[in-house]
Amino acid sequence: MSSIEESVLIVGAGPTGLILAHELLRRNVPVRLIEKRKGPSHTTRAMTVHARSMEMFEHMGIAHRLEEVCLQCPGNIYHFPHLPESEQPRTDYRVLPTRFAFYYKINQNDFEQVLREHLFSQYSLKPEYRTELVGLSQDAGSVEARIMRPDGTVDTRRHSWVVGCDGVRSFVRGAAGIDFPGEEVAAMAMMDVELTDVNFDDHWMNYFFDEELFMNCTKLPGRCWRIYMSEPTGALVHADDARAAFQTVADRLGIGMKIGEPEWATAWAIRNNIADRYRNGRMLICGDASHVHSPSGGQGMNGCMQDAFNLGWKLAAVFKGLAAETVLDSYERERKPIGEQITEGAMATHEIVMGFGIAPEERLHYTQEPGWEARTIQLVSGLSHNYRDVALVPPVIHAVAGPRAGERAPDALLVREPRKRLYDVFRHPRFTLLVVPGADVDSHLSAGRALRDELERRYPSQVVACLVPQGNTRMSEHPDPDRATKATASPEGRGDDTGFDFDHRVCDETGEILARYGIGPEGRLILVRPDLYVGMSCVPEEAAAMLGYLEQWFRPISGCAA
The missing domain is CATH 3.40.30.10 (Glutaredoxin)
Known part of the structure; x- marks a missing residue:
C-alpha cells in the first residue's frame, strides 16, 4: 500500500483550482495541483469578472494586478430591433454599492496567468501540466490517486483529500459516484476576432437578436473583440466556415460590422446541469464540475471561483484538525443554492436574448417588470448571493x-x-x-x-x-x-x-x-x-x-x- 501524503490533491488548474490552491496555501495547507492540459491556455474563453469576485481578489491582494489587464464595462445593452436606440433596455452596473461598480472584461488566459504568477511568487507553487488523474478510490482516512506523469508512467499516491476542479467532464465527480443531471438548452458559438465598421458603443456588452438569431459583441483588452452567436437549428453554429457564418448572422441582424479572420473560434452545447451533491467522503467537486449553465450574464467563472473561496477556509480547518469533517457539509449547503440561483439568473437573461420562436417585442416585458434592472445587476454581480x-x-x-x-x-x-x-x-x-x-x-x-x-x-x-x-x-x-x-x-x-x-x-x-x-x-x-x-x-x-x-x-x- 502507498504511504499517505499529507496534502490536498487539486485536479484542474483553471481559475477554480488556482483560487482553491491559494486559499489552502495561505493557511499553510500543502497542495498538489495537477492539470492534464499540455500547458497554460492561450485562448480567452470566459471573459467577465464581476464585482463580488473583484472584492475577493482585493482581499487576496491581486486586484491591482488584474486591473492592469482588464477593461471596465459599465453593463449591458439589449438591442431590441423595434425600439429606437434611446429606449433600449440596459443593465447599468455603475450604481452598485461597491468600489467595483462595473464589471471587468478580461482575456481568461491573461487572467489565469495573473493567478499563476501570484501562486508562484507567494508560495512557489506551479501547476503540474501533462499530469492526468486516471484512477481514484478512497477509504475512511485518505484517497488513493493513480496519476499519469508526462512520460506516461503511472504513480500511485494517497492524499488526505481530493477536490475535482476538472470541469464539466469531471473525472473526480465520476469516481465519487455523483450524478450530474441536466438538459441541453441551446447551441452556442464564439470567437475572438478583429472587427471593422463598428457603429455601437464598444465599452458596453451589446446583445443583438431577433426571433431566430442572437449575437453578442464587446471589445476585449488588446486587438480583438469577443462575439457570441446562436440560432436554433445549429447549422450556422457548427458551420465549417465560422467567419462566414458569423458574418451572415451579423448581416441578418443589421449590425453593420465586418468580421475578420478569427484568432480562435469554438462551438458547444449550452447545458443546465447541477450535481446531486458536492461531496462523497474525502472526494469533493468544485466549480464547473458541480454546476454549468447558460453563459448569459457571464456568471460562470465567477460562481466557480466563489465556490473555491467558500470551500478553501473550511477544508483548511478540517485538514489541520481545527474543525470536524462535518464542517464540509456546509459547503454544499451554502453553495448549491447559489449554483441554482446562477442558473435561474442566467436563464432569465437567456429568455430575453435567446427566446427563439418568440418575437422580440413579446420578450420586452421581462425588462419592464418592476425592479428588473436592480435585481439583475445585484444577482449577476454576485452582491446579492447569500447564505x-x-x-x-x-x-x-x-x-x-x-x-x-x-x-x-x-x-x-x-x-x-x-x-x-x-x-x-x-x-x-x-x-x-x-x-x-x-x-x-x-x-x-x-x-x-x-x-x-x-x-x-x-x-x-x-x-x-x-x-x-x-x-x-x-x-x-x-x-x-x-x-x-x-x-x-x-x-x-x-x-x-x-x-x-x-x-x-x-x-x-x-x-x-x-x-x-x-x-x-x-x-x-x-x-x-x-x-x-x-x-x-x-x-x-x-x-x-x-x-x-x-x-x-x-x-x-x-x-x-x-
Whole structure:
C-alpha cells in the first residue's frame, strides 16, 4: 500500500483550482495541483469578472494586478430591433454599492496567468501540466490517486483529500459516484476576432437578436473583440466556415460590422446541469464540475471561483484538525443554492436574448417588470448571493439592524487620509471580530475585550479582533495620565487604555460603517467570516452568543468547551 501524503490533491488548474490552491496555501495547507492540459491556455474563453469576485481578489491582494489587464464595462445593452436606440433596455452596473461598480472584461488566459504568477511568487507553487488523474478510490482516512506523469508512467499516491476542479467532464465527480443531471438548452458559438465598421458603443456588452438569431459583441483588452452567436437549428453554429457564418448572422441582424479572420473560434452545447451533491467522503467537486449553465450574464467563472473561496477556509480547518469533517457539509449547503440561483439568473437573461420562436417585442416585458434592472445587476454581480436561509445562529434577545447572518459584509471607508477601508481590516485568512462601541463606550469596550480574550483562549489564532470607535479621536489619549501610564505598562503590553493596539484599532471617521451595518447608540459586535460574509451580529451585551456561534466551525481547545 502507498504511504499517505499529507496534502490536498487539486485536479484542474483553471481559475477554480488556482483560487482553491491559494486559499489552502495561505493557511499553510500543502497542495498538489495537477492539470492534464499540455500547458497554460492561450485562448480567452470566459471573459467577465464581476464585482463580488473583484472584492475577493482585493482581499487576496491581486486586484491591482488584474486591473492592469482588464477593461471596465459599465453593463449591458439589449438591442431590441423595434425600439429606437434611446429606449433600449440596459443593465447599468455603475450604481452598485461597491468600489467595483462595473464589471471587468478580461482575456481568461491573461487572467489565469495573473493567478499563476501570484501562486508562484507567494508560495512557489506551479501547476503540474501533462499530469492526468486516471484512477481514484478512497477509504475512511485518505484517497488513493493513480496519476499519469508526462512520460506516461503511472504513480500511485494517497492524499488526505481530493477536490475535482476538472470541469464539466469531471473525472473526480465520476469516481465519487455523483450524478450530474441536466438538459441541453441551446447551441452556442464564439470567437475572438478583429472587427471593422463598428457603429455601437464598444465599452458596453451589446446583445443583438431577433426571433431566430442572437449575437453578442464587446471589445476585449488588446486587438480583438469577443462575439457570441446562436440560432436554433445549429447549422450556422457548427458551420465549417465560422467567419462566414458569423458574418451572415451579423448581416441578418443589421449590425453593420465586418468580421475578420478569427484568432480562435469554438462551438458547444449550452447545458443546465447541477450535481446531486458536492461531496462523497474525502472526494469533493468544485466549480464547473458541480454546476454549468447558460453563459448569459457571464456568471460562470465567477460562481466557480466563489465556490473555491467558500470551500478553501473550511477544508483548511478540517485538514489541520481545527474543525470536524462535518464542517464540509456546509459547503454544499451554502453553495448549491447559489449554483441554482446562477442558473435561474442566467436563464432569465437567456429568455430575453435567446427566446427563439418568440418575437422580440413579446420578450420586452421581462425588462419592464418592476425592479428588473436592480435585481439583475445585484444577482449577476454576485452582491446579492447569500447564505441567509442556511445560516445557523444562536438565539439572541435583541434583534439588530444591518446585514443579517449569511449576507455579504459590505465595505466602508473608515479613514479618508491616509485611506483605510473596512476591507483592509478583513485582509487576512481568519474570522474578524469588529467591536463598534455605541453610547456606553466603557461597557462596550469591556465586553469587546472580554470576548476577544475568550475567543483567543478557546480558538487560538482563528479570530482577529479590531476596535472601530466612532470619530477621529485617538482613544489612547486618556485625560488621566496615571490610568494611561498603567495601561501602557499592563501585562498585556497593549499600549493604551482601550486594550487594542495600533494594528487592531481604526477609527470610523466617515460614519459609513454605522450606516452600512445599521449601527446606532446600542453599539455592535460583528463577526465576519474569512470569505467576507457576515457570520453573526449582536449588541455587546450578548457577546456570549458569539462563542456559541463559532462552535459550528471550530473545535475549542481541550477544557474550553462551552
